[in-house]
Amino acid sequence: MKTIHILGIRGVPAQHGGFETFAEKLSLYLIEQGWNVVVYCQEEGDGDITESSWRGVRRIHIPIKRLGAAGTMHFDFKASKHALSQSGLFLTLGYNTAIFNILQRIKGQVNVINMDGIEWRRDKWGLLAKTWFWLNERAGCLIGNHLVADHPKIKEHLETRVSSKKITMIPYGGDAILNAEPSLIVPYGLEPLQYSVIIARPEPENSFLEMVQAFSKHPRKHKLVVLGNFQPDKNEFHRKVIAAASPEVIFPGAIYDAPVVQALRFFCKFYLHGHRVGGTNPSLVEAMGAGCAVIAHDNKFNRWVAGDKAVYFKDMQSCAEIFDHLLKDEEAFKEMKLGSIYRFNERFTWERILKDYEDLLIKWHPKAIESKQAKYQ
Missing domain, CATH: 3.40.50.2000 (Glycogen Phosphorylase B;)
Structure with a gap:
């Protein structure tokens, strides 16, 4: 069975934003296609890492005491560290803490990174935050085995960092709303x-x-x-x-x-x-x-x-x-x-977007298996 681990979000079911909604849609779609799906979930509090199942998704719950951006960074680090003990393909949504994904690269794990937008250009961030995002964008380009751009212009931007062969453009999707109350x-x-x-x-x-x-x-x-x-x-x-x-x-x-x-x-x-x-x-x-x-x-x-x-x-x-x-x-x-x-x-229909993602992940899943086999030869 093909296995995918999803990192970079707060968890499923979706409660926080676009990436969580996408992760939920992709997880349920891949399960229908016969994949084993694992999603890392951020929880408030302290204690041990636990697991649960939600609609066939294996959820790994990581408790974090800190709040805000510091808590998210701590969660991403602990999730990346825990992922080292897992096998299969990895999908990281966002590059804001891509530097932590170097752990996967050192281990020889295969990681596809969705590079999101050009975060360091946003007006709301101060110099320190912009520098952090800029460095992590560079890190994600180098560390990721393959990159996903959600817009042709984002792909063009990433092509100033890495070869176009390393990038696949797949946009965000949505549901058709035909009626409402x-x-x-x-x-x-x-x-x-x-x-x-x-x-x-x-x-x-x-x-x-x-x-x-x-x-x-x-x-x-x-x-x-x-x-x-x-x-x-x-x-x-x-x-x-x-x-x-x-x-x-x-x-x-x-x-x-x-x-x-x-x-x-x-x-x-x-x-x-x-x-x-x-x-x-x-x-x-x-x-x-x-x-x-x-x-x-x-x-x-x-x-x-x-x-x-x-x-x-x-x-x-x-x-x-x-x-x-x-x-x-x-x-x-x-x-x-x-x-x-x-x-x-x-x-932009989900049917098309999710199929495009699975087609890409299928290409990279054998490479994850080959990487694991090479490690033990």
């Missing part, structure tokens, strides 16, 4: 198509301020729902965004109830995506899967994902002009929705 948006005072939505982490690089300022430039007779964990008492940027908002802007906080988030996407007029850095963004793919008409920041990452039927803005003024025009243009709205659905079905 309208009652789920009622508690927020919303009606279908009478609002637009932003769903992202409220960071400067995600254009929150520009989008809220553009919408709030004058009354719209329309609402803008801004999801995210805003902490204005602690974060100056959050205070600026809230201060810039007109009465038509709603801040319901961070919502983790998947059916509610799906309903907010499905019934919205426009989905706003302000990300300026990164590869294939999960939230954008999920919006396209829900058939959202997309208004996105104009950059090479978003243009490849959302395609030529989305509408793009460069700054606050161009975003405001888009609102002025599109809120009144029903034909353009319908064409944008159809464009999202077409582009999603063309490239």
Whole structure:
């Protein structure tokens, strides 16, 4: 039986973000294809490493007392160390602690690394964090036996580090949302198509301020729902965004109830995506899967994902002009929705993404076996 160990996430079932959702989808898919799947899971607390089973996935639970980034780093180190006693193929999601994966390379284990986005370019990080991410990106390129890029432009970036033969491009996937429960948006005072939505982490690089300022430039007779964990008492940027908002802007906080988030996407007029850095963004793919008409920041990452039927803005003024025009243009709205659905079905369905991953892992699994056999010859 083929065996895969998944490192670099907090665990399954998914509770924390895009990589966890992907790991859950991939794990269950591979089990259906006859694989033995092992996932390392971070737990709060102290004590011994334990194991459990979830829907056929073998979970290795590693308790960590520290919180935040330090705790994640400690978990990644302990998971990499524990993995040395395991056999099979390894898949590491993200390169933020890739330096620890040198343990697998020294042991002769075969490790495929998904290199995620260009983390060290993000505005939110200070110099120390950017340096750490930059060094780990370099380490991941050198240490990984093979690399996965989730966007053609990420692949081009990695090709400045290693040979293109060492990189496979496979984007993020999503589910097609064909219907949703309208009652789920009622508690927020919303009606279908009478609002637009932003769903992202409220960071400067995600254009929150520009989008809220553009919408709030004058009354719209329309609402803008801004999801995210805003902490204005602690974060100056959050205070600026809230201060810039007109009465038509709603801040319901961070919502983790998947059916509610799906309903907010499905019934919205426009989905706003302000990300300026990164590869294939999960939230954008999920919006396209829900058939959202997309208004996105104009950059090479978003243009490849959302395609030529989305509408793009460069700054606050161009975003405001888009609102002025599109809120009144029903034909353009319908064409944008159809464009999202077409582009999603063309490239981002989970069926295609997971099959692409398995095809890649099948190529590397025999090499993991050969590496183990060579060690004992």
